[in-house]
Amino acid sequence: MQQVVIIGAGMGGLAAALRLQAHGFDVTVLEKQPRPGGRSSVIEECGFRVDTGPTILVMKDAFEDTYRAIGENLNERVEFVRLDPNYRIYYHDDTHLDLYSDPAKLAEEVERVAPGSGAQLARFMADSAAKYALGMAFVERNYTQITDLANPVALRRLLQTRAYQNLYRQVARAFGGSDKLAKAFSFHSMFLGLSPFEALAMYSLITYADLALGMWYPLGGIYRIVEDMLHLAQQMGVTVRTNAPVEQICIEAGRVRGVRLASGEEVPADIVVSNADLPYTYRHLVAPEHRRSYPDARLERMDYACSGYLLYLGVDRTYPHLQHQALYFSEDYRANLDAIFRTRTLPDAPSFHLNVPTVTDPSLAPPGHSLLYVLAPMPNLTAGIDWEAAAPVVREKLLAQLERIVDPDIREHIVWERDYRPTDFLHDFNAAHGTAFGSLSHGFFQSAYFRPHNKAPDVDGLYFVGQGTYPGIGLPMVHISSRLVTERILEEWS
Ligand SMILES: Cc1cc2nc3c(=O)[nH]c(=O)nc-3n(C[C@H](O)[C@H](O)[C@H](O)COP(=O)(O)OP(=O)(O)OC[C@H]3O[C@@H](n4cnc5c(N)ncnc54)[C@H](O)[C@@H]3O)c2cc1C
Helix, strand or coil: CCEEEEECCEHHHHHHHHHHHHCCCEEEEECCCCCCECCCCEEEECCEEEECCCCCEECHHHHHHHHHHCCCCHHHHCCEEEECCCEEEECCCCCEEEECCCHHHHHHHHHHHCCCCHHHHHHHHHHHHHHHHHHHHHHCCCCCCHHHHCCHHHHHHHHHHCCCCEHHHHHHHHCCCCHHHHHHCCHHHHHHCCCCCCCEHHHHHHHHHHHHHCEEEECCCCHHHHHHHHHHHHHHCCEEECCCCEEEEEEECCEEEEEEECCCCEEECCEEEECCCHHHHHHHHCCHHHCCCCCHHHHHHCCECCEEEEEEEEECCCCCCCCCEEEECCCCHHHHHHHHHCCCCCCCCCCEEEECHHHCCHHHCCCCCEEEEEEEEECCHHHCCCHHHHHHHHHHHHHHHHHHHCCCCHHHHEEEEEEECHHHHHHHHCCHHHCCCCCECCCHHHCHHHCCCCECCCCECEEECCCCCCCCCCHHHHHHHHHHHHHHHHHHHC
16 A cells, blocks of 8 residues: 655645545645644634634535545535625725625625626626636646646637736726725735735636635534544544654655654655645755755745734624624725735735624634634735734734724723734744745746646655645635645556
């Protein structure tokens, strides 16, 4: 039986472990942290249970596919609630817009915010559906050579939808110049660590996936899925070891032989799949003589995604006026995004994502309490921000906005609090430059064929799974990545 070592128990690592074990490989997962899950982790303290990373589940089919591949049914094992509206959007001028999946309700909302825009919405959604079809043609496949990009149907869709244009400008034009609607229908690129002012219009496909395919909440939170995958892993005979940081991938004569842990222990393997950040893996786990295609200079030139500051609050009140998910857009949204992506400075007025899962799932907090999760995108660590000094400043700004949106007396009702900083992403997960959602941003030259491949070019038996390789960032993408790397390994090893 061939031995596989997977470095990292993120969602991608776990999904690959399940799939490979089901195909008869003998899989061991080695995770540096005390708890599996990676960026999809959880804190359980004082009666609160908070997902620390992802909270939004879209493209549910990608998750279901992992379960189908091992003969299981996700929907029989985890209970899901569909969210609608997907988000409430708060603008700086105290107005709001609810982004519904229900097309009729969504049309009413956009008409309320910008009269006459209902027809524009229908055109925008049809156009975004075409971009989704275009994008998925490049997402759902492995790449070997550049000609794999040649696809006449996709080229026609690319030209029809002008997916190569600038995202924010195209969306603003689609909604007759309405800044409020342009923000509401373009911010989704932030989930890939891309500013809508810099992203390709192609990424309207995420808006489509969100609104048309639906958004789900697994009861117990996203970590409930990680727990279930761990349970299945145990049943299937996968070995998952925590507190087991890998220090080196052992390579002899151009082939992997296993890995060496920080403790000095060597774990032999025929195949190593790294779920740790790809740039980190090459730089720190593969000796330079075995990565001529990925020297330090190339890794430095890559374009890294943004980071984030998170505040988790337990409060001794409930808030019937809140939606499960919300976004707050600061007055100078452009300046906020430029600070994150261009000038790389601490944003003066951060925009943020507010998740209040207790609206749907009160079991996450003691009775009569609420859980608030606030995520403000921030520059990554290349900005050189001193986070010991910056964290209290950002916290104060976020609380000032929560006083407006949630509760003017919120400070008096906080009974539990934790934060999470860009430095924590580096320390906990070896996230390159403390990037939050994933390491490599999704510009054209870091997507599809141009994203680092899931097979190392210079070492036999070394593969990648997760956000660092294709298709890229986000939970559905890392599930698809687990399928792609499994297909690749099966082609080469069976
Ligand atoms: C705050 C936040 C909010 C997000 N929101 C969403 C969302 O709502 N929806 C969504 O779809 N996505 C979201 N994302 C993105 C999503 O969480 C990630 O893209 C995805 O979880 C990445 O999974 P992965 O399997 O690639 O790896 P990771 O989760 O990054 O896991 C990699 C694992 O490797 C381990 N590791 C690293 N180095 C070593 C080593 N040397 N030895 C052993 N183990 C090692 C790490 O500890 C980690 O456990 C969010 C991310 C963050 C941080």
